[in-house]
Amino acid sequence: MLQVKNIQCQYDGEPVIDDISFHVNEGDICTLLGPSGCGKTTALRAIAGFQPIDQGEILLGETTLSKPGFSLDPELREVGMVFQDYALFPHLTVKQNICFGFRKTSRTEQNRIVSQLLELVRLNGVEDRYPHELSGGQQQRVALARALAPAPKLLLLDEPFSNLDAELRKSLSLEVRDILKDYGISAILVTHDQEEAFAFSDQIGLLYHGALQQWDTPFNLYHEPANRLVAEFIGRGSFVPGTVTDHHSIQTELGDLLGNRAYPWPENSRVDVLLRPDDIVLSDFEGVEATVEKKVFNGGATLYTLALPTGSKVEALLPSHRDFPLGETIAIEADVEHLIAFHRDEELVNSHKS
């Protein structure tokens, strides 16, 4: 439905996002994820029509929304937007805020749409209140209702939950996902919160240094990172040095690890193997001895930082009912289903800035 093709956006002649391509299918919920300043908001603003593009093209269905020298008016794009700061008009009631985008409709029709939208965002009965009479979470629901009122084909959400406290943030984001899914509304979220992106999205695009490093499912982003940068940014993990023994296995300090794929490098190539905390388990037999350096209790599990005999560090997420003190030596092994390795010389994909 939405096609973003090789777009570039510049500020003062300097590209801040470059050669970004992805598409969003009807009903899909996608997220642009990345650290502060990587260009997420710029990309979202380009789709909304608030930011011109200097290269590439953006299409919604058959309609060109943007190309160099052309930008369809934001109001004509059939794209709704929800902002981080709610952006409700303080002097207008909830009903007037929601009606703002479709004032030409008859009064009866307006009432019908407002009740329907308030029911959709689970906020019945607040039509006549003003924004300051609502909580942050309620205001963001009103902002969502207002964005949905003109029945956009695509909804853009720019860090919409970041002003809310942690608990509400989690529950509202899941609720909004359910609402969008129930009504088949396509959406793109911008966030720097991985957990939120994982829970909210069908597809995630990881932006870094203005380049899209990977566009994929949350599962693949975690288990099949396309490059070292994605592997480092997504989830926790450590790299341990390894040597390719044949196309399927890699020799490491934690033993000869069998991969689930054919590796492209010749025998004896030096690589770094990605080990997630859940890849490290306690060994009942002849494991490798590792010393507990740090521990963080998480309730059901404890995250340990362990030092291997060579000094390499790995993290291990172990059931918390067995409690190992700092300094203790424990026997561990790697139990890896997706063995990800990167050649020592691998460069960042597409990165145009250092």
Ligand SMILES: Nc1ncnc2c1ncn2[C@@H]1O[C@H](COP(=O)(O)OP(=O)(O)OP(=O)(O)O)[C@@H](O)[C@H]1O
């Ligand atoms: N109007 C502007 N003029 C010049 N530079 C800008 C402008 N807006 C953003 N930038 C720069 O462009 C880069 C990308 O900014 P953008 O707001 O898209 O990043 P972001 O990933 O959304 O960051 P955050 O998560 O902090 O909001 C940053 O280096 C920023 O300083």
